[in-house]
Amino acid sequence: NRKSTWTRRSKRFGNKAPGTKIGDLPKLHFFIDTSGSISIEEANEFLDIVDNFLKTGSRKCRLNLFHTDNYYSEEYKLGFRLDRSMIQSGGTDLAASMKNIALAKPDLAVFLTDGCYGDVPAESYLPASAIFPQCLFIISKQGTPDHPLKRFGETVKIPDTDARNRK
Numbered sequence: 001n002r003k004s005t006w007t008r009r010s011k012r013f014g015n016k017a018p019g020t021k022i023g024d025l026p027k028l029h030f031f032i033d034t035s036g037s038i039s040i041e042e043a044n045e046f047l048d049i050v051d052n053f054l055k056t057g058s059r060k061c062r063l064n065l066f067h068t069d070n071y072y073s074e075e076y077k078l079g080f081r082l083d084r085s086m087i088q089s090g091g092t093d094l095a096a097s098m099k100n101i102a103l104a105k106p107d108l109a110v111f112l113t114d115g116c117y118g119d120v121p122a123e124s125y126l127p128a129s130a131i132f133p134q135c136l137f138i139i140s141k142q143g144t145p146d147h148p149l150k151r152f153g154e155t156v157k158i159p160d161t162d163a164r165n166r167k
Helices: 040-056 095-104 161-166
Strands: 002-010 014-022 028-033 062-066 070-075 108-113 135-139 153-157
Touching: 028 040, 028 095, 040 108, 062 095, 070 095, 095 108
Parallel strands: 028 062, 028 108, 108 135, 135 153
Antiparallel strands: 002 014, 062 070
8 A cells, every 4th residue: 555645755746746656565574483393395385375375465564483582583585585594393382383473473373383381371461451462373284273372363274285286
């Protein structure tokens, strides 16, 4: 969406008309699970999903990598891929990620994971009157869509196209 604004000059009429700027874009945060149950190939498939989000909507987002703690948090550049030296592995705990969401308050937080983790008391990270930001959980092909944090948003499972082709 474009907005007219007097703070920018019009390219055609100069200071005699308002200029245009891109409207407010949603603030997106992506959280990619890099625990021991996620392979480097799956993590890079998750980045393909992030690229598709950015191609169709907002052009910027913050990428976070986590396992038991958020160990990487940077602005994402389209086409970025992970190599094995960047990946830390271990168990899966979403407490640090949920605290990050409570502090940053993005418009949408997208988790790319296998769905194998424990519950987190994320409601306690915000004041009683505040609503926790919307979350979307994208579950890997071999993951479980039955996870304990369904109450924070929608869950989508990536379809296993290989299983369909084998039938």
